[in-house]
Amino acid sequence: xxxxxxxxxxxxxxxxxxxxxxxxxxxxxxxxxxxxxxxxxxxxxxxxxxxxxxxxxxxxxxxxxxxxxxxxxxxxxxxxxxxxxxxxxxxxxxxxxxxxxxxxxxxxxxxxxxxxxxxxxxxxxxxxxxxxxxxxxxxxxxxxxxxxxxxxxxxxxxxxxxxxxxxxxxxxxxxxxxxxxxxxxxxxxxxxxxxxxxxxxxxxxxxxxxxxxxxxxxxxxxxxxxxxxxxxxxxxxxxxxxxxxxxxxxxxxxxxxxxxxxxxxxxxxxxxxxxxxxx
Numbered sequence: 001x002x003x004x005x006x007x008x009x010x011x012x013x014x015x016x017x018x019x020x021x022x023x024x025x026x027x028x029x030x031x032x033x034x035x036x037x038x039x040x041x042x043x044x045x046x047x048x049x050x051x052x053x054x055x056x057x058x059x060x061x062x063x064x065x066x067x068x069x070x071x072x073x074x075x076x077x078x079x080x081x082x083x084x085x086x087x088x089x090x091x092x093x094x095x096x097x098x099x100x101x102x103x104x105x106x107x108x109x110x111x112x113x114x115x116x117x118x119x120x121x122x123x124x125x126x127x128x129x130x131x132x133x134x135x136x137x138x139x140x141x142x143x144x145x146x147x148x149x150x151x152x153x154x155x156x157x158x159x160x161x162x163x164x165x166x167x168x169x170x171x172x173x174x175x176x177x178x179x180x181x182x183x184x185x186x187x188x189x190x191x192x193x194x195x196x197x198x199x200x201x202x203x204x205x206x207x208x209x210x211x212x213x214x215x216x217x218x219x220x221x222x223x224x225x226x227x228x229x230x231x232x233x234x235x236x237x238x239x240x241x242x243x244x245x246x247x248x249x250x251x252x253x254x255x256x257x258x259x260x261x262x263x264x265x266x267x268x269x270x271x272x273x274x275x276x277x278x279x
Contacts, residue, residue: 011262012039012078014071016096018087019179020055020145020172022048025086027242032251038258039078043070045089047179052172055179056139060186067096075104080265082258084108086242087211091186094220098193106261107201108254111239113212114187114219118239120148120210132181141177148210150239194220200228200264202257204241204250211239230257 013033017025023042030040046066047058074081082105085093090112097107116125131137145164151157163170201224205217214233221231232253237244242251 016085016089086110098196114216142174206234
């Protein structure tokens with residue numbers, strides 16, 4: 001996490017990683033935002049950065065409590081705070097912005113899994129809702145990280161395979177079924193909260209996402225509360241778009257969106273009429 005010492009009037013970006021992931025989920029995007037003059041914060045979510053089984057005791061409430069605390073701290077120190085999330089992190093970003101009724105910042109959603117209907121999904125996937133009802137199975141069943149790891153690029157996929165094989169801390173090799181149950185809770189809640197999003201929003205999604213189809217992005221754009229929503233469709237990536245073939249496109253679109261919305265907000269403030277009686 002980047003910590004600034006004199007940030008009263010500066011611009012922060014809170015970035016939320018995915019399930020079983022780390023700050024590495026974003027690839028070089030965080031560094032590129034920092035190089036563009038933004039202070040970037042990449043906290044580790046509860047249950048992450050340790051062992052996968054730690055996720056058995058983590059609830060949606062735990063995620064939100066941690067993120068709301070971080071957001072409050074940033075909002076108290078920065079004039080503007082943007083929130084970005086990838087995969088599960090995108091769902092959490094949506095919930096955070098809806099709960100806070102965020103207007104002084106933008107929302108960036110990367111591969112939001114509102115529907116788990118990607119082309120690599122198992123036909124037995126709906127059975128998970130029955131298994132959720134059996135506590136011991138929720139905790140014992142492990143859902144492995146498997147090919148293609150959200151990556152279309154063969155070279156990068158091989159790197160990830162080697163990292164997972166060596167027990168690297170870049171990403172958990174599996175997550176307990178209990179963690180997937182929390183994602184399903186998020187998906188339901190987000191659908192009911194979309195109308196509360198009032199800030200400018202960027203949605204970037206691949207048409208070939210193996211986890212969640214482009215339907216997720218289209219649904220968000222159709223039902224979100226803000227009229228200022230931009231959808232960027234990718235055609236040469238899978239789920240982890242910040243690491244895959246179009247990672248430079250994702251970074252460029254994100255940087256352009258953040259800069260443009262920041263400039264728009266500054267222009268509105270500067271053009272606003274002075275309060276009556278001011279000199």
